[in-house]
Amino acid sequence: MSNELDYLSRLAVTGKLSRRAFLGRAAALGATAAFANSMLLTAARAEGPVKGGILRAGMQGGAATDSLDPATWSSQVPYFFGRQWGEQLVQIDATGVLQPALAEEWGASADAKTWTFKIRKGVQFHNGKEMTPADVVATMERHSNAESKSGALGIMGGIDSVKADGDTVVFALKDANADLPFLMDDYHLMIQPNGGKDNPTEGVGTGPYKVTVTEQGVRLGGEKFAGYWRDDRGFADQIEVVVINDPTARTAALQGGQVDIINRVEPKIVELIKRVPGVTIQNVAGKGHYVFIAHCNTAPFDNNDLRLALKFALDREELVQKILFGYGSVGNDTPINKAYPLFTEMEQRTFDPDKAAFHYKKSGHSGSVLLRTSDVAFPGAVDATQLYQQSAAKAGITLEIKREPGDGYWSEVWNKQPFSASYWGGRPTQDQMYSTAYYSKADWNDTRFFNDKFDQMLIQARAELDETKRKKLYADMGTIVNQEGGVIVPMFNDFIDATGPKVGGWSPDGNQEMMGGYALSKCWVMA
Amino acid sequence: MSSPIVKLIAQRIALGVLLLFAVSILIFVGTQILPGDVAQSILGQSATPQALENLRNSLGLNDPAYIRYLRWAGGVVTGDLGTALSSGQDIAGSIGGRLWNTLFLAFWAAVISVPLAIILGLLAVRYRNGPIDKLISGLALASTSLPEFFIGYLLVYFFAVKWQIFPGISTVYDGMPFLERLRAIALPATALTLVVLAHMMRMTRAAILNVMQSAYIETAELKGLRPFDIIRKHAFPNAIAPIVNVVMLNLAFLVVGVVVIEVIFVYPGMGQYLVDHVAKRDVPVVQAVGLIFAAVYISLNIIADIAAILANPRLRHPK
Numbered sequence: 093m094s095n096e097l098d099y100l101s102r103l104a105v106t107g108k109l110s111r112r113a114f115l116g117r118a119a120a121l122g123a124t125a126a127f128a129n130s131m132l133l134t135a136a137r138a139e140g141p142v143k144g145g146i147l148r149a150g151m152q153g154g155a156a157t158d159s160l161d162p163a164t165w166s167s168q169v170p171y172f173f174g175r176q177w178g179e180q181l182v183q184i185d186a187t188g189v190l191q192p193a194l195a196e197e198w199g200a201s202a203d204a205k206t207w208t209f210k211i212r213k214g215v216q217f218h219n220g221k222e223m224t225p226a227d228v229v230a231t232m233e234r235h236s237n238a239e240s241k242s243g244a245l246g247i248m249g250g251i252d253s254v255k256a257d258g259d260t261v262v263f264a265l266k267d268a269n270a271d272l273p274f275l276m277d278d279y280h281l282m283i284q285p286n287g288g289k290d291n292p293t294e295g296v297g298t299g300p301y302k303v304t305v306t307e308q309g310v311r312l313g314g315e316k317f318a319g320y321w322r323d324d325r326g327f328a329d330q331i332e333v334v335v336i337n338d339p340t341a342r343t344a345a346l347q348g349g350q351v352d353i354i355n356r357v358e359p360k361i362v363e364l365i366k367r368v369p370g371v372t373i374q375n376v377a378g379k380g381h382y383v384f385i386a387h388c389n390t391a392p393f394d395n396n397d398l399r400l401a402l403k404f405a406l407d408r409e410e411l412v413q414k415i416l417f418g419y420g421s422v423g424n425d426t427p428i429n430k431a432y433p434l435f436t437e438m439e440q441r442t443f444d445p446d447k448a449a450f451h452y453k454k455s456g457h458s459g460s461v462l463l464r465t466s467d468v469a470f471p472g473a474v475d476a477t478q479l480y481q482q483s484a485a486k487a488g489i490t491l492e493i494k495r496e497p498g499d500g501y502w503s504e505v506w507n508k509q510p511f512s513a514s515y516w517g518g519r520p521t522q523d524q525m526y527s528t529a530y531y532s533k534a535d536w537n538d539t540r541f542f543n544d545k546f547d548q549m550l551i552q553a554r555a556e557l558d559e560t561k562r563k564k565l566y567a568d569m570g571t572i573v574n575q576e577g578g579v580i581v582p583m584f585n586d587f588i589d590a591t592g593p594k595v596g597g598w599s600p601d602g603n604q605e606m607m608g609g610y611a612l613s614k615c616w617v618m619a
Numbered sequence: 620m621s622s623p624i625v626k627l628i629a630q631r632i633a634l635g636v637l638l639l640f641a642v643s644i645l646i647f648v649g650t651q652i653l654p655g656d657v658a659q660s661i662l663g664q665s666a667t668p669q670a671l672e673n674l675r676n677s678l679g680l681n682d683p684a685y686i687r688y689l690r691w692a693g694g695v696v697t698g699d700l701g702t703a704l705s706s707g708q709d710i711a712g713s714i715g716g717r718l719w720n721t722l723f724l725a726f727w728a729a730v731i732s733v734p735l736a737i738i739l740g741l742l743a744v745r746y747r748n749g750p751i752d753k754l755i756s757g758l759a760l761a762s763t764s765l766p767e768f769f770i771g772y773l774l775v776y777f778f779a780v781k782w783q784i785f786p787g788i789s790t791v792y793d794g795m796p797f798l799e800r801l802r803a804i805a806l807p808a809t810a811l812t813l814v815v816l817a818h819m820m821r822m823t824r825a826a827i828l829n830v831m832q833s834a835y836i837e838t839a840e841l842k843g844l845r846p847f848d849i850i851r852k853h854a855f856p857n858a859i860a861p862i863v864n865v866v867m868l869n870l871a872f873l874v875v876g877v878v879v880i881e882v883i884f885v886y887p888g889m890g891q892y893l894v895d896h897v898a899k900r901d902v903p904v905v906q907a908v909g910l911i912f913a914a915v916y917i918s919l920n921i922i923a924d925i926a927a928i929l930a931n932p933r934l935r936h937p938k
Contacts, residue, residue: 338883535667
């Protein structure tokens, strides 16, 4: 049977058999629709990319206030579109390994304080100029000088100077950082002519597509850039991103064939979407996670027993099933999961009302604990909070829930109130995740976690070029956060996208949604 | 045209301008008391304190409120709406396209719904209390009772997903051929028509029925006129003032109240534009859009008032 299916799928891919006919014959041979579809995809991938056509994505996360200036990006649509028209020095691949992009190779001094990137030659910007090390230096300057409004300012803080030297660019760091190359994959740090200083919103980069349509919050479009330097991406002639913030409208647009790929399929409708002919759900485990954050320096959360009680009082399995509908995995009260390099498994904390009650009693706290939540904290946050309230009640802990308006939640509640619901997107490395939110001096230390030993280990690990030693350090740091931190992590959420019948070449990439952000460049329109 | 009428109309317009001025103050105050601040909202969750401070300084958010009001009001009077804080673009320019889209959709929804509502209203009066009246009223009330997002989703489900006759997302853009554009707005225009139909139809029916109690209608009946001629010639002209009023209210709704429909059909109109900017605390844009909405509302109401004045013979022919 499978030989015949193989044969049929090859016919279908080469256009000798219509897709519909193929699915019909496959069904006659006893294959399920999902299996037949996946056969078709495998055959299509083996058949190789198809050039031409238009590929359209319908996405949540765009607004009329967006801009083409990479420094301003903080939401999905501008960032995702940016990945198609601009490139960074390096790119993290689906397995978490750093791959060369605009830098051909890189290396560090023995103390990890000086990093040298060899810049690729012969790469053209969309305006016809050739990319030079001077452009790279200018880009880094624009995102790191004191007047910068760039979202990358935080990660650029540790860089002392950036200088061009022949065909290389040399980064001198204030402190050692073994992870610096990973920082260069940040989407803000797209290399632009003269760093984009002349006209920040010009939209000129080196990516496979040049920007042709910018109706922010409505539609963004690109056209294949003839002078693009690599041939393993940029297959469609044209790409388009349509902003569809309403989930129902987004799904309908995919079903109606007006777009080929959509992001953020809601977990609760995944089962329904799966049944639509031609539509494939593309879900991949990522580093993003949902959190309940308690300030370790504010009463009553300054008592570690109370924090432990709250950690034991949470039924993580239940939340994964009821909030994520199984499209995710349980968290373990650290921001790190197996998607990170150098991850070490740690004993899983489970729902244990007895231990919760024990620690709660030991903490000496009485009365209720106020937990703030909101629709925007994460999808399903209000429901998740209520489930948490019920499981905590079984341990004799009264959670009082306050539902805050979504408008203003990030400026008035998150990182201000002592106990609230929130989410974190992943970071490429453990160092970045911990430096962003758990280092005592971090701006977003949203759990007010001040632990000298942890800080020391973080800095030590950063300078450590020996992987085994680093791994051990990260394992110990994970244990500290798990035992003493203010973060309660119920779950890591999958990225759930969906593709229509015409999309070829999709492969899972958990760095970000939409194939790590490269869906429109790496996929093609099937004939 | 006699002078009392001109005076009345001038009065209405002057009142409208005054009202607009008062609204501008309200809008300004309203936007000042929104929680959160622009810089934080622009940079989002991923903002560092230094980036925030840099942005606040460059946006001039540290000036006192009354100075910012005067600067803004002065700009509006001279036709300068300022620049958007979030994108740095000229507001008048970027609103232009959106306003045009909104008016385009509102126009076509009105072109369908207003005549339809009035004709159905007239029919309902002609066959009042009969099965036709009941049917018309029942259907219209049913369509109004359904929330607009539900109507929208129903239309999308049947026309876009199931039968694939019309596109489910109504993204229109510059340079789109006219017929394409009409096709794109078919579903949102239908949804809007269904939303506003009943109100206008019922008011038309009620206003005419009210007039039908009058003695001169009885006279007309006794003269032997056909029922539909009585309604058309005698009742309708006398009921025009309340009908114009409710039509104008609904037209105003079509311009300022269609955020939900815009979101469902991904239509690039003013509503979505406003919501995006409220979310980013882009105050100048929110103020500009608020003012435009207020102006639309006030001017449509002035038109309704003036129409009522002109339709009233006692005002047209003073003693």
